[in-house]
Amino acid sequence: MHFWKCFVSGDDNVIYSWKKIVKNSLPLLTIAVIIEIFAGQILLDKQETLIFLPIFLISIPVINSVGGNIGSVLGARLASGLHVGYVSNSFKDKEMQYNVLISLLIAFITYFILAIVIYFIAVLGNIVSDIALISFIAIILLTGFLLVCVISLASVATAFISYKKGFDPDDMVAPVVTTIGDFLGILFLFFVLGIIGVGI
Amino acid sequence: MYAKEMLKQSLPLFILCGFGAIVAGSTLGLMLDLFKEIPGLIVVIPGIIAMRGNISTAFGSRIGSAYHLGIIDSDNLWNEDLKQNIYSSIILSFLVSIVIGVLAYFSSLLVGITPNAVKLITIVLIAGLISAFILTLLTILIIFMVFKRGYDPDNITGPALATFGDIITIICIFGSALLVEMIM
Numbered sequence: 001m002h003f004w005k006c007f008v009s010g011d012d013n014v015i016y017s018w019k020k021i022v023k024n025s026l027p028l029l030t031i032a033v034i035i036e037i038f039a040g041q042i043l044l045d046k047q048e049t050l051i052f053l054p055i056f057l058i059s060i061p062v063i064n065s066v067g068g069n070i071g072s073v074l075g076a077r078l079a080s081g082l083h084v085g086y087v088s089n090s091f092k093d094k095e096m097q098y099n100v101l102i103s104l105l106i107a108f109i110t111y112f113i114l115a116i117v118i119y120f121i122a123v124l125g126n127i128v129s130d131i132a133l134i135s136f137i138a139i140i141l142l143t144g145f146l147l148v149c150v151i152s153l154a155s156v157a158t159a160f161i162s163y164k165k166g167f168d169p170d171d172m173v174a175p176v177v178t179t180i181g182d183f184l185g186i187l188f189l190f191f192v193l194g195i196i197g198v199g200i
Numbered sequence: 201m202y203a204k205e206m207l208k209q210s211l212p213l214f215i216l217c218g219f220g221a222i223v224a225g226s227t228l229g230l231m232l233d234l235f236k237e238i239p240g241l242i243v244v245i246p247g248i249i250a251m252r253g254n255i256s257t258a259f260g261s262r263i264g265s266a267y268h269l270g271i272i273d274s275d276n277l278w279n280e281d282l283k284q285n286i287y288s289s290i291i292l293s294f295l296v297s298i299v300i301g302v303l304a305y306f307s308s309l310l311v312g313i314t315p316n317a318v319k320l321i322t323i324v325l326i327a328g329l330i331s332a333f334i335l336t337l338l339t340i341l342i343i344f345m346v347f348k349r350g351y352d353p354d355n356i357t358g359p360a361l362a363t364f365g366d367i368i369t370i371i372c373i374f375g376s377a378l379l380v381e382m383i384m
Contacts, residue, residue: 014280015271016262021288022295029254029296036250037303040243041311047242051232058225061366065221068253068362069214076261076354080268102203106211114218121222170261175254178362182246 024171032179039183046190053198055122055131056189062118063143063189066110067181071151074103075173078159082169089160100152111144112137131198139192146188147181154180209355220363224249227370234377240308240315241377244324245370247300251328252369253362255292256335259285260357263343267353274347282340289336290329297321297328319384327376331369338364 043050043060050057077099081087087095115137122128155177162172228245235242262285266272271281301321308315342360346353 014284015266016281016284016288018284018287018291021262021285022291025255025258025288025292026295029251029292030299032250032254033247033296033300034303036247037243037300037307039246040304041307043246044242044311047235054229057229058222061221061225061228062218065217065224065363065366066214069217072257072261072362073210073355076264076357079261080265080354083265084268098203102206105203106207106214109211110214110218113215114222117218118222168262168265170265171258174257174261178250178253178257182250 021171024167025175028172028175032175035179035183039186042186042190049190049193053131054127055118055136056193058122059118059140060186060189062114063111063140063147064178064182064185066107066114066144067147067151067185068178070103070107070110070148071155071177071181072174074099074152075155075159075169075177078156079163079169079173082159082163089163091156091160096156100156103152104148107144107148108141111141115140135196135198139189139196139198143185143188143192146192147185150184151177151181206355209351213356213360217360217363220367224363224366224370227367227374231370231374231377234374234381238315238319238323238377238381239313240304240320241323243304243308244300244320245373247304248297248324248327248331248373249366249369251293251296251300252331252335252365255289255296255332256339256361256365257357259289259336259339260343260353260361263339264353264357267347274344277340277344277347286336286340289339290332293328293332294325297325300324300328316384319380322384323373323376323380326379327369327373330376331365331372334368334372335361335365338368 078087078096087093119133119136155173158173158176159169162169263272266281301324305315305317305320339361342357343353346356
């Protein structure tokens, strides 16, 4: 049965049940947590680098937060669109494509502003270790761009696939997107740092 | 179309969330000593933050769809649908906290670190449950304010909850680790 069908069956006014939400959420949350444990092990492994360059320790939650936020908002908008019917379940859907483009634009502006803020907080806190503002902005923007591209794709795919399979996209998109965001955010940051040759 | 509206509603919040994330990152920096004292503790951090964010944002996202469908609004907020959503958040937090503690213990064993299993699971469970109660109350407050202002909850609740969630969760695990370290 498709999830949305319980919205139109009229007799019972209560739509949500905790058992159903727990049952739908638990498998995905468990997978998410397994991936996050790997992310935790990466952090443990790179702890020395982060102690040497604390500006990136501050940046990691920021990179992950923006990526997760962009993906969650995109997913929530698509979910509401699918429920109500103004987004169709197709990768050619113009409404969806428009939403993805705006998400990329907003991500770019957000990362740019936050990179400047982090840098000046680091200057005030006296923890800037030989990195120019331009280099730092470039590292954050490059990491952020890679991350948001993958996250948008994951958000759209998750919303569409879960809707098609009869799950509520609202239960699925946030866990998938934030998990991918956390794990890849950390990976992409160390990848970009490796390419540019900072701190490794 | 509505690009301007999305920018107006989302961008300031994303920036604000970014500031929140900077606070979260700085708080993590303060915990470096605890990470050294409690082996395996750093491994649970991404997991517990993710759990909190996932459960809260899924909650907010469901309320967003419920709002679009007319099931919940500011005049009809405290109904059975909302209560069922609250129960699910608390129960999920309890179950997933235990999973995180157990996984962190065994994955640490694999890389040659032996954490205190009871200590680690207790820390995660206390932090998970306390942050669940705080975040659930905060969620209802945010949703109520979003409804009152007539904003689309889809643009607001996810980021707001994820950010407050991160800070509150890190503070909770900080406190929980200090407490357990004192008692056990």
